[in-house]
Amino acid sequence: MANLPGATGSTNAVSTTSAQVRPTGFHHYLTLLKKDLTQEFRTKEMLTSMGIYSLLVLIVFGAALAQTASSFDILQMGGGLLWVLIVFTSLLGLNRSFSHEKENGCLEGVLLIPLDRSVIFLAKASSNLLFLLAVEIMVIPLFYFFFLTTTTPAETFWMIVFPLLVGTIGVAGIGTLLSTITINTRGKDVMLAVLFIPLIYPLLYACVSATTAVIVGGEWTMDVYLPALALAGGYDVIMILLSWVLYDFVISA
Amino acid sequence: MSNTKKAVKLPEAGGIFDKIAPIALLTGALLATLGFILTFTIASLVPGAAVNGVELIGDQMVSNKLLLSQNIFYFHVPVAIASMLALGFTAYYGIRFLMTKEARFDTCAKVVTEVALVFIICTMASGELWTRFEWGVWWAWEPRLTTYLILMLLVIGYFILRNAIDDPERRASYAAVFGIITFVDVPICFMITRMIPSSVHPVVFRTDSGMPPDRLVLFLICFFGMLLIAFALYRLRFRQVRLAERVAALKEQLDD
Numbered sequence: 001m002a003n004l005p006g007a008t009g010s011t012n013a014v015s016t017t018s019a020q021v022r023p024t025g026f027h028h029y030l031t032l033l034k035k036d037l038t039q040e041f042r043t044k045e046m047l048t049s050m051g052i053y054s055l056l057v058l059i060v061f062g063a064a065l066a067q068t069a070s071s072f073d074i075l076q077m078g079g080g081l082l083w084v085l086i087v088f089t090s091l092l093g094l095n096r097s098f099s100h101e102k103e104n105g106c107l108e109g110v111l112l113i114p115l116d117r118s119v120i121f122l123a124k125a126s127s128n129l130l131f132l133l134a135v136e137i138m139v140i141p142l143f144y145f146f147f148l149t150t151t152t153p154a155e156t157f158w159m160i161v162f163p164l165l166v167g168t169i170g171v172a173g174i175g176t177l178l179s180t181i182t183i184n185t186r187g188k189d190v191m192l193a194v195l196f197i198p199l200i201y202p203l204l205y206a207c208v209s210a211t212t213a214v215i216v217g218g219e220w221t222m223d224v225y226l227p228a229l230a231l232a233g234g235y236d237v238i239m240i241l242l243s244w245v246l247y248d249f250v251i252s253a
Numbered sequence: 254m255s256n257t258k259k260a261v262k263l264p265e266a267g268g269i270f271d272k273i274a275p276i277a278l279l280t281g282a283l284l285a286t287l288g289f290i291l292t293f294t295i296a297s298l299v300p301g302a303a304v305n306g307v308e309l310i311g312d313q314m315v316s317n318k319l320l321l322s323q324n325i326f327y328f329h330v331p332v333a334i335a336s337m338l339a340l341g342f343t344a345y346y347g348i349r350f351l352m353t354k355e356a357r358f359d360t361c362a363k364v365v366t367e368v369a370l371v372f373i374i375c376t377m378a379s380g381e382l383w384t385r386f387e388w389g390v391w392w393a394w395e396p397r398l399t400t401y402l403i404l405m406l407l408v409i410g411y412f413i414l415r416n417a418i419d420d421p422e423r424r425a426s427y428a429a430v431f432g433i434i435t436f437v438d439v440p441i442c443f444m445i446t447r448m449i450p451s452s453v454h455p456v457v458f459r460t461d462s463g464m465p466p467d468r469l470v471l472f473l474i475c476f477f478g479m480l481l482i483a484f485a486l487y488r489l490r491f492r493q494v495r496l497a498e499r500v501a502a503l504k505e506q507l508d509d
Contacts, residue, residue, distance in 0.1 A: 177434075186419075194410045
């Protein structure tokens with residue numbers, strides 16, 4: 001790959017002041033990631049919209065469960081509800097993540113840089129992952145506050161961190177590929193949901209079972225938790241590798 | 254179809270395959286039907302089938318009703334396997350397209366996915382009959398059922414995606430990528446009964462299945478018949494699509 005010296009294509013050119021050093025793939029990655037983060041810090045568009053949306057979903061849950069609150073076990077349902085929240089919020093975020101690239105013609109600009117296209121995938125997936133994790137950090141205490149304070153979750157509750165992390169990595173990876181595809185289609189918002197939800201289903205299933213296992217606790221927690229986590233991790237690895245390989249074809253089509 | 258030396262050999266309509274396609278369709282239909290009928294007539298019943306009323310066989314309550322209705326297996330499983338094989342070809346043609354950027358492979362991928370969708374719907378329909386009849390419910394969130402349902406949704410999503418893109422080359426690339434990703438679900442669906450044991454979907458392909466030999470032969474007849482049908486449907490539909498493409502190209506030439 002013939003890199004132009006110093007052509008990192010951004011105002012935040014990385015590290016070197018001299019134009020002699022060829023930027024490596026890692027430099028490209030950092031620059032692209034920094035571009036997304038800077039944009040987010042200036043506009044706060046993604047975080048506010050996703051944060052408010054997830055709060056609204058929590059309120060809808062409240063209404064949906066209002067009539068049942070005394071007679072069912074919220075611990076059994078908590079994991080599932082949490083993942084419903086994450087899936088819908090990430091759908092919203094993934095839709096937005098490429099739309100402003102498209103609107104301002106940024107994507108063409110990025111594609112002009114002579115870099116390995118899969119670096120774009122990694123950078124974009126990382127920024128999506130960071131935004132999703134930030135939203136989760138905001139929303140999980142709220143979820144706990146609204147739904148789980150009436151009961152006592154098991155002591156293993158803190159272990160929901162791992163399924164959340166593994167699940168969010170998969171969602172960000174698969175979602176980045178799919179949102180790149182759907183950005184160029186008619187009816188792109190619906191399109192993303194149509195492709196995204198079936199595709200993450202195995203991951204979702206595994207993550208829900210792992211999350212529920214540690215929220216409910218009990219004797220066989222680990223017997224459910226570890227295989228489910230391994231399943232989710234395996235699916236992540238396969239999907240992200242595939243997306244990484246195929247991304248070049250998608251973005252240059 | 255796999256020699257990629259210099260010039261890529263493109264699949265084309267006509268030739269020997271299209272000549273035998275109608276015969277293959279007829280033979281396949283005959284074999285599948287014959288095998289299915291024979292399971293009711295000449296085949297030895299599954300061990301312990303001659304029960305009156307209900308009896309306990311190998312930890313399972315078994316009745317004559319169950320033993321006869323389980324013959325849907327000889328339709329359901331071949332159709333399901335054929336649909337999975339067809340999706341394998343979707344991924345194969347997707348890879349070929351991405352390698353060569355030849356529109357022909359995109360046509361192949363589209364046609365083979367159409368065949369897969371037909372077979373998937375047949376699988377779902379026959380499975381649904383079985384679910385209702387034997388378990389008494391229309392739907393159960395059971396691993397095999399669920400993974401197969403999302404397989405169906407993915408294939409439907411594949412066609413929705415195709416319809417939502419106008420530029421042919423972009424459509425072909427995206428469809429190829431999505432077809433390859435979709436294929437990831439096929440091994441998951443196939444292996445799921447091994448990973449998460451469920452009482453209702455047995456592990457079919459194993460060495461100690463205890464299927465009587467004559468039943469096994471009948472199963473293979475049904476299976477082979479179904480594969481012939483899938484192949485013939487693919488060839489017939491491919492020929493039709495290809496000829497339409499050629500007519501369109503000719504029209505364009507005439508206009509110029």
